[in-house]
Amino acid sequence: MTFKVKDHYYHKAKKENFLARSVYKLEEIDERFKIINKSDIIIDLGYHPGSWIQYTAEKIGKDGLVVGADIKEINNKLLNLSNVRLFQKDVFTIENMAELGVVDQFNVVLSDMAPNTTGVQSVDQIRSLNLVEMVFSLLPRFLKPGGNLVIKVFESNDAQVFLKSQKKYFGEFHYLRPKSVRTVSKEFFVIGKNFRP
Numbered sequence: 001m002t003f004k005v006k007d008h009y010y011h012k013a014k015k016e017n018f019l020a021r022s023v024y025k026l027e028e029i030d031e032r033f034k035i036i037n038k039s040d041i042i043i044d045l046g047y048h049p050g051s052w053i054q055y056t057a058e059k060i061g062k063d064g065l066v067v068g069a070d071i072k073e074i075n076n077k078l079l080n081l082s083n084v085r086l087f088q089k090d091v092f093t094i095e096n097m098a099e100l101g102v103v104d105q106f107n108v109v110l111s112d113m114a115p116n117t118t119g120v121q122s123v124d125q126i127r128s129l130n131l132v133e134m135v136f137s138l139l140p141r142f143l144k145p146g147g148n149l150v151i152k153v154f155e156s157n158d159a160q161v162f163l164k165s166q167k168k169y170f171g172e173f174h175y176l177r178p179k180s181v182r183t184v185s186k187e188f189f190v191i192g193k194n195f196r197p
């Protein structure tokens with residue numbers, strides 16, 4: 001059964017020319033919570049290979065901009081998109097908006113980042129939570145008041161405690177495990193709307 005689900009999203013992504021099956025996670029989140037709007041300026045943290053960039057670029061239209069940053073080499077397959085700007089960077093080394101060639105803060109921060117996993121659950125949970133905490137600490141610099149956040153989180157008790165502490169910074173705070181998440185995965189997504197730094 002799990003295998004069929006994997007196959008379905010994998011083949012669907014191939015057929016629809018998306019660079020990864022993860023696109024269906026963002027699509028479900030966006031359809032449900034209305035995160036991305038026309039003309040938005042968006043940052044995608046850990047964008048590679050870039051299915052979220054493809055989805056976002058289409059949705060924001062020609063007057064919007066999506067900036068992608070990833071440790072990996074820039075994915076040339078995305079260079080034909082005129083409203084996309086890509087950087088090869090560790091996102092935690094970005095010191096200011098000027099480094100990304102933008103003046104204003106972003107309307108939306110997306111993060112599908114995951115740490116390198118060891119297979120040892122307790123270690124992976126700590127690494128994942130560190131990453132999530134670091135992204136939340138970037139928000140006052142990156143995210144406009146009133147802006148939206150989508151971030152991947154791996155389930156743990158400590159993650160739940162941390163997320164509860166962040167709820168107050170958003171007008172709305174939702175948890176969702178999209179249908180396309182693999183059955184074996186512990187990941188879910190946090191959707192914060194209307195940021196109140």
Ligand SMILES: C[S@@+](CC[C@H](N)C(=O)[O-])C[C@H]1O[C@@H](n2cnc3c(N)ncnc32)[C@H](O)[C@@H]1O
Pocket residue numbers: 019020022023045046047048049050051052053069070071072089090091092112113114115
């Ligand atoms: C699951 S993939 C993202 C898939 C993407 N959402 C898509 O739709 O194609 C996670 C990415 O996060 C990147 N990443 C992890 N830590 C990072 C960091 N500190 N800075 C930049 N990128 C990072 C990894 O290199 C990897 O490419």
